Amino acid sequence: MNKIFKNAKEATADIKEGVTIMFGGFGLCGIPENCIASLVEMKVSNLTCISNNAGVDDFGIGLMLHQKQVKKMISSYVGENAEFERQLLSGELEVELIPQGTLATRCMAAGYGLPAIYTPAGVGTEVANGKEIRSFNGKDYLLEMAFDADFALVKAWKGDTLGNLIFKGTARNFNPLMAMAGKITIAEVEELLPAGELDPNEIHTPGIYVNRIFKGENYEKRIENLTLSK
Amino acid sequence: MNKIFKNAKEATADIKEGVTIMFGGFGLCGIPENCIASLVEMKVSNLTCISNNAGVDDFGIGLMLHQKQVKKMISSYVGENAEFERQLLSGELEVELIPQGTLATRCMAAGYGLPAIYTPAGVGTEVANGKEIRSFNGKDYLLEMAFDADFALVKAWKGDTLGNLIFKGTARNFNPLMAMAGKITIAEVEELLPAGELDPNEIHTPGIYVNRIFKGENYEKRIENLTLSK
């Protein structure tokens, strides 16, 4: 049961054309930079990508968009990306927009073995089109299905050799949810430690959800919107 | 916004006859000992109690059963309690048995604003009686409703003045789930710290879910089944 891989290239080697991949991160915060770089190098295409955002023009999933590796993007907010817009308007790229909480909860549902959830988000809007609406205690909810992703690529702060993960700050975001939802989950970490080095009370993602782990390199951790106080 | 109470007596003073109360803990591990002692002293009765177990004859919820304070018990396993059995067989006590994972997930659903969940547990058994069965991807699931509890009484290891909680070991169990599910959540903690003393990455229950917090006293932490290796 060796979960440890040398690097992103080895860990992602079997990601093939046409698969569905989840990417952790919110904006550029907590994205699996090494895995994305590997996919860009592999030029694997026709991908369905589930990610809250689609990166920016020259970073994150934006790098994959530039190479037209993405067939369909499932996100809640995609507004920072000119190439994205071009491909969308030209019809080269399919986009499915999902409320952010629905996106998060559909990931959690997959990891928790819940086939579907009921959420009030989107009732009375075009998001509800074609979906079952059901009333509980006088309030309407939409039935939304758990996700089904071939791979989940997540980025953690610390990990151990059994695949246990700890995230830092708001870089946690979708990462632990997607880690639970992938059929194969690949975690890249800033620090890879021997089993026993993490406090069992402090682990966010138990290793049972993680199939592969490697120590990432050269994290840029680009800041999208630097805002300072005087 | 003062959430800090002096003790269990003050924190539970407004728990009235006939309410529904959730109790954290699994067996006798992680139970809110101080809150239970206060309810025993208050002799408040006609309670509906949601708890994975019902304590033992002379500890935990067992103490409330002895005083006939419990009208209905909602649990997954109640096997360690002779008085419980007597009241059940004599018809004095109503019991609803729920699969443990369903119990846990119905608490989580309440805390997550999900009105109901679908779970496979109990399909084809008497637990399914009267419940909606629905098939997703060829597998049958039961529709189970989120809980609706007036109070949740939980026990944490450390807490801070904003109500943030950290649990220890397997004393976590149902505590963070019920903490999210109570209309009013009362947390008793072994250590009560000023805000800022807990690492924000390590908190299990955010204070937004906790209405009252107090430092518990005289924890017995009884071991139900001491098992040693040679």
Add this chain to the structure above:
Amino acid sequence: MALDKFQIAKRIAKELKDGYYVNLGIGIPTLVANYIPEGMNVVLQSENGLLGMGPFPKEGMQDPDLINAGKQTITTLPGSVFFDSAMSFGMIRSGKVNLTVLGAMEVSEKGDIANWKIPGKMVKGMGGAMDLVASAKNIIVAMMHTNPKGESKLLTQCALPLTGVSCVKKIVSDLAVLDVTEKGFKLLERAPGVTVDEIISKTQGNLIVEGEIPEMIL
């Protein structure tokens, strides 16, 4: 005179109460944080996974692993907590967030809100807005009363695709404070120097004006 965006934020801050957990949307709502009364405990929730959002960092203190829902660098405060996005929307959906403040392109007299999509224009996505408006018990909209063409944004019915239905409880615009009631927009306060007539003329949806309408106190 119509309020500027800072004044709108300042007026909304008067709706805060001690102990509130508050989610502030991008734009004017974010500015509300600057006007929280001294000594009042208000905890800001950022839906990307933070409770207890602090001010923007000083130069050199920014942390790329610490941003808000607008992707701005921020800081924590004593008692802050991080959590994942599912728990974040869990606390939103379960009504634990006491107040949500967000912007709008249009609001209808029934409390419907449109703030995510303009047909024919690039769609950026709804982010967390649909979850927030569908869940919050208490939603205040911060908005301009009219669009740049001078047309009312307080309508009988929204023309733009909806973000949520029957959810807005109160509006603070550059001209007025209004409650959304069963019968329509109820005028509560006027911006200093703005007349009731001007508000009437710039409100397309049903407007209820009863008695004297006081000027806002900022």
Add this chain to the structure above:
Amino acid sequence: MALDKFQIAKRIAKELKDGYYVNLGIGIPTLVANYIPEGMNVVLQSENGLLGMGPFPKEGMQDPDLINAGKQTITTLPGSVFFDSAMSFGMIRSGKVNLTVLGAMEVSEKGDIANWKIPGKMVKGMGGAMDLVASAKNIIVAMMHTNPKGESKLLTQCALPLTGVSCVKKIVSDLAVLDVTEKGFKLLERAPGVTVDEIISKTQGNLIVEGEIPEMIL
């Protein structure tokens, strides 16, 4: 000769594979932990919130905040993780636990299992059993082939209230190892010295016997 409970556990341990996450029920299944082959990585899940369950503690090392699903005091191992009960059953329901071993009062030839309730007797509750049997892809039942009266517990149809339907994949009894197939119980191995005839006579449900049936190797 029929196996004792330790031998049943030992035989079940042969079904373990490197890298397996395993949930062991109360009773005989718990004993399986003692027979995990040296050098094999098997992680034990305890549904009250622990992955990586270690042995029972030495005297004086017990921690009341550290118990297993049988409420026994236990220990952790390097790499152990604690989590809440919802996540625990989350990993069970989502099929991340590779093998579940539990006891049974009755199993039917269709793989139905009854192990939680005897009508007329005090009902203790199903605990996590219904979640486990409804979720696990791979369930092995550890049981006696017959009840104390000598009546078969491997039946055409369970008489007791069910815990789950069509879920048991394999049975290791004191007499035999059997697969549950679409056509019924398929005999795979005999306990040392136990004849096929004895197994046939003690199996009420449909039993498939094909070719030579080897003795178990323990």
